[in-house]
Amino acid sequence: MEIGDWTACPDLVDVYREIRELGLERNLAELEAFGYTIVENALTPEQTGAMRDRIVELSEKRLGRSLDLANETAHQETKYAQYLLFEDPMFKDAVVNPRPLALVRYLLGKRCILSSLGSHVKGPGGPGLLLHSDMGNGFPDPFPPYSQVANVNYAMTDYTEAAGALAMVPGSHRHARQTTDWEKGLDGNARNPHAIAIEVPAGTAVVFHGNTWHGSFPRKVPGLRVNLAAFFCREYIQPQEDRHHVPDGYLRGDEDNVLAGLLGRDLAHGWREEGPRKLYARRHADADRVKSWQS
Numbered sequence: 132m133e134i135g136d137w138t139a140c141p142d143l144v145d146v147y148r149e150i151r152e153l154g155l156e157r158n159l160a161e162l163e164a165f166g167y168t169i170v171e172n173a174l175t176p177e178q179t180g181a182m183r184d185r186i187v188e189l190s191e192k193r194l195g196r197s198l199d200l201a202n203e204t205a206h207q208e209t210k211y212a213q214y215l216l217f218e219d220p221m222f223k224d225a226v227v228n229p230r231p232l233a234l235v236r237y238l239l240g241k242r243c244i245l246s247s248l249g250s251h252v253k254g255p256g257g258p259g260l261l262l263h264s265d266m267g268n269g270f271p272d273p274f275p276p277y278s279q280v281a282n283v284n285y286a287m288t289d290y291t292e293a294a295g296a297l298a299m300v301p302g303s304h305r306h307a308r309q310t311t312d313w314e315k316g317l318d319g320n321a322r323n324p325h326a327i328a329i330e331v332p333a334g335t336a337v338v339f340h341g342n343t344w345h346g347s348f349p350r351k352v353p354g355l356r357v358n359l360a361a362f363f364c365r366e367y368i369q370p371q372e373d374r375h376h377v378p379d380g381y382l383r384g385d386e387d388n389v390l391a392g393l394l395g396r397d398l399a400h401g402w403r404e405e406g407p408r409k410l411y412a413r414r415h416a417d418a419d420r421v422k423s424w425q426s
């Protein structure tokens with residue numbers, strides 16, 4: 132059917148049209164039914180390689196030791212490489228990537244914002260990451276059925292279960308609650324029987340609803356498993372990263388208009404003396420405002 136300019140859901144019709152134009156209606160059905168979907172070739176091999184190498188380089192600097200992507204054995208843990216966006220402009224592409232972002236906007240509304248951008252760098256050994264919902268960051272049970280937060284998990288290395296793939300419990304967004312202790316396990320006898328491994332090649336994006344139970348399998352082979360987690364939230368939720376600071380010159384006018392919105396330029400809340408009306412009007416701001424917003 133044709134999607135009209137229906138005034139009862141003005142943002143949704145915009146988001147839905149974009150999803151149709153980008154050929155994502157199947158992904159949308161998967162998200163609704165199972166709480167996650169897979170976007171193939173979300174990043175090019177060149178983008179994937181460049182971002183992965185930059186993440187490893189930054190991790191080495193932060194950890195103070197070298198890492199071996201193919202043969203690592205000493206890094207027997209998962210380390211979160213946080214706050215990546217401003218480390219290198221190349222990471223912008225992962226945040227404003229049209230296909231994953233259209234699906235995130237369906238889940239979180241047209242005016243959602245970036246909560247954090249980081250990477251989990253995992254070597255062999257350690258427990259992986261136990262099953263959880265990302266609503267664990269402050270939301271009490273029962274969760275609303277609609278998503279409050281959502282994740283775009285990019286595979287920066289090939290995901291297989293032995294290599295430490297993302298784990299997912301399909302359909303678990305419908306439980307609308309956090310995992311209990313006996314539902315969290317991913318290894319050995321404690322493994323939740325409903326958990327599956329998301330086995331996808333590097334460059335794939337896995338987009339999932341904030342309620343969906345997920346985790347990551349322990350890595351059982353030498354080398355590193357690297358992801359890139361772009362985490363988004365609804366506009367009324369406190370993002371994980373500090374959104375009051377954007378380095379001077381980081382946003383480049385029109386070119387970064389979408390990113391400026393995701394970094395909070397158009398947020399309605401947070402007014403001062405001028406009051407809310409003026410700030411709501413800023414939602415229709417054009418790119419010229421990017422510069423003044425930064426200052």
Ligand SMILES: [Fe+2]
Nearest residue numbers: 263264265345
């Ligand atoms: Fe998570």
